[in-house]
Amino acid sequence: MPSPERTQHPTKRPPTVPAFVLGELRRLIAVGELVPGQPLRQEDLAERLGVSRVPVLEAHNTLESEGMSCTSRITATG
Numbered sequence: 570m571p572s573p574e575r576t577q578h579p580t581k582r583p584p585t586v587p588a589f590v591l592g593e594l595r596r597l598i599a600v601g602e603l604v605p606g607q608p609l610r611q612e613d614l615a616e617r618l619g620v621s622r623v624p625v626l627e628a629h630n631t632l633e634s635e636g637m638s639c640t641s642r643i644t645a646t647g
Contacts, residue, residue, distance in 0.1 A: 586620055591628040593618055598637060 584592065594614070597603040611622045611629070618625070632638035 587624040587627045590614075590618055590620055590624040591631055594628050594632060595637075598632075 594603065603609065611625045615622045615625045629638055629640075633640060
């Protein structure tokens with residue numbers, strides 16, 4: 570008896586780490602877990618998402634170029 574043909578389903582590739590982080594940050598913004606003006610630290614986001622700081626920085630740069638985020642540095646003078 571011939572073997573039944575296998576139906577090949579396209580496999581969905583997992584996103585790259587930067588794509589995952591970007592998607593998660595967009596989701597967190599959309600659901601209100603990240604709000605305008607909220608200070609964010611790369612280290613905290615990286616730990617929360619279980620990734621290194623580099624993909625967080627890349628995702629932030631993308632969001633910044635889209636106008637969804639901005640970088641603000643506060644310096645103190647003594």
